Amino acid sequence: MANRTATEAKTIHGTNPQFLIEKILRTRIHDSLYWKEHCFALTAESIIDKAVALTSIGGQYGNQKPTEFICLALKMLQLQPEKDIVKLYIQNEDYKYLRALGAFYLRLTGTSLEIYKYLEPLLGDLRKLRRRNISGGFELTHVDEFVDELLHSDRVCDTILPRITKRHIMEENGDIEPRISPLEEDLEE
Template sequence: MANRTVSDAIAIHGTNPQYLIEKIIRTRIYESLYWKESCFGLTAETLIDRAVSLTSFGGQYGNQKPTEFLCLTLKLLQLQPSKEIIIEFIRNEEYKYLRALGAFYLRLVGTSLEIYQYLEPLLYDYRKLRKRTIDGGFTIIHMDEFIDELLREDRVCDTILPRIIKRYVLEENDELQPRESALEDLLEEEDDDDY
């Protein structure tokens, strides 16, 4: 029962939401101590407390143990909270790992348009994040680098990401406005200073 998706869950990308995490990794999560001790009986509201206490993110480490971040991602896929809750995770500026968890979850379940609308503004978040590496150590990356990986890579945190429509296609269909880079503003300021 503890490893089942909620009964009223909607299929994501044509499948059970939990299946967005590969079977072997899902099995490792179910067998992990963190899952058994900290994720049992969580609701969308109580999960926030666990996400706020995260100190790193990543996929698997050491002897292929899942990170707490990956366990909470699977729990979100099980619970399938409303998009409004996930958007609040993303908009939260106080807790960076809560924001990273919301962004990762949205990248897994969101539509291409939603992904670009809600994740691109996070490219201006330059806070440092601790990323758990496969050898069990940590490396430092920035939130904007993590978001860039979510928008460009096929696999993040040992999870295969669903394909999304390329940004330029959405722009050509008038679904998205052309992206404005912060660098363009800096270049314009420099040009003004030259005169």
């Protein structure tokens, strides 16, 4: 199965799931040492161990080398784990990088309703994350900042995210309840 998508995988947004990551980045991932040594025989269950061992998030660094985070994201696209498994990744309180990987994967593959339903609760997670930047160094961010970026940015971790319906439009259509910020109580006082 080396670099091919699982045969039972369904198309996502009308395309092969791996194609959600641009070809040039996908090629760099397939050529990377981490992919060849650590991602070759992973399954939906064994990928958890690799995600727990992550020490940073990010897309590419240094001389455009893919990070371990983006390699595992591509592997998840290749394996296409069930939505329930991805939701368990996101709801995991113990491992913040597993949570970030699940959130990134859901943002790539989920519907607008699923994305808002499962990612917005993570806006209350204030744990620190390390982000590998293009220069190869690290910068500090937080889970809530990363999730906010997933909800509002077009490009995260050097990956163009599929478009989602704006939240206010979904509220107007009655698809989703209005979001009440935890800060509103503080403002009222």
